[in-house]
Amino acid sequence: MPYHRITMTHFLLQEQRRKGASGSFTALMTDIIFACKMIAHEVNRGALAGNHGLAGSENVQGEDQKKLDVLANDIFMHMNALGGNYAGMASEELEDVHAVHGAADGKYLLLFDPLDGSSNIDVNISVGSIFSILRLPEGVNTIEEAAFLRKGVEQVAAGYALYGSSTMMVITTGNGVNGFTLDNNVGMFMLTHPDMKIPEDTKEFAINASRSRFWEPPVKRYVDECQAGKEGPRGKDFNMRWVASMVAEVHRILVRGGVFMYPADSENMKKGGKLRLMYEANPMAFIVEQAGGLATTGRGRIMDMAPTHLHQRVPVILGSRNEVERLDSYHAEFDGK
Structure with missing residues (x-):
């Protein structure tokens, strides 16, 4: 029954209790959830909001930016700075790392691709956002590039949002993979794909x-x-x-x-x-x-x-x-x- 489904927030709280962790991780994931919901809204509005086409600028990779590339990056930067959970962020769209002002107690670092597959925007094919979360190294007080240069095995969590026929978020915290679908009627992500597994063989x-x-x-x-x-x-x-x-x-x-x-x-x-x-x-x-x-x-x-x-x-x-x-x-x- 749909009313027996678990929301993403409740799922994270259950994981938090199971691990005996503090509430900071749930809070920082909540920031990402809000950002992805806002980006999904802008992607779905598409040409109605004038969101299609080029922005007239290039990113640090030397690639032409779409209007939604710029907007998605701004949303991710703004929403994930508000909670004060991140000490710093790094975006595929920006050359340098971004220290979060006023986040002296931030214990995490966020890396993200705000809008993956943006060449598909104008033809209405699925795009998404990708994120990776690291712990701020002990004793680091200045947010510089070196703090982010860590092996993938050190990730605390990772995930992506898919903006397709439905909006989904898929995450891992190192204990399997779970997928959540956005219920637009209530504005919440609901657990729809628990414990996702990739078949060993394929065609x-x-x-x-x-x-x-x-x-x-x-x-x-x-x-x-x-x-x-x-x-x-x-x-x-x-x-x-x-x-x-x-x-x-x-x-x-x-x-x-x-x-x-x-x-x-x-x-x-x-x-x-x-x-x-x-x-x-x-x-x-x-x-x-x-x-x-x-x-x-x-x-x-x-x-x-x-x-x-x-x-x-x-x-x-x-x-x-x-x-x-x-x-x-x-x-x-x-x-x-």
Whole structure:
């Protein structure tokens, strides 16, 4: 029955009691919930509110910003500064870290991609927000980049909001993965997808096929084998998907399995890869691993990487365990290991 569902706030309170923790984590998650609800509202208004199109500016990555990129970033920054729970924040859209004024007691750091997949905005395809939470290191009083440069294994929590046919939030605090759907009638996220698990096997893969001319041999081998279907070495047919929104890709994998790839290739390798370690790869790797999947660069676990700078890029291969292991083995074979 819908009236027997658990709200996200109650779920967090239950987790807090179970761990014997203070209420600060529930409070800081509440700030994120409000931000995501506000962004969902603006995304849903779309062209009616004049939210489509370019903002006429570039972000720190050198990418053209959409109007909703800028608006979503402003919402995330404002709403998560109000509670005083965060000592500092870092956004994919901004070059430097942001110290939260008046948050002398803030014990956490927030990293976020305010609107992932924003190239889909004008064509009304799913977009989302991604976030990662770290503890402020002991003895740190000045909020600088170095405080954020921590391995993914040190994340306290991670999650994403998906703005699609319904608005969902999926989170992990290191104890499995749970999904919540926004009930617009009451304005609350309700637990609808408890204990999400990624199947170990799959018949789906997601990759940007327009970049096939740049792929390394291990990736090309894998995709060729999948496309060969029942008559090929895999002995089964595969479907290929590509949404150009990491949130949408990962959500599909959480719901029904699959593997997502934005690998190193001959064109992006000089940058380290395509996706950002701190804002995209680490939080998604945490979620995927907590759901029973794997997340690697093809040559090592993503969450074991020691970051060197805030906007570092990495190759990403994540999803169903057996497929990711296969891709890792192809890379190892190619590298002569």
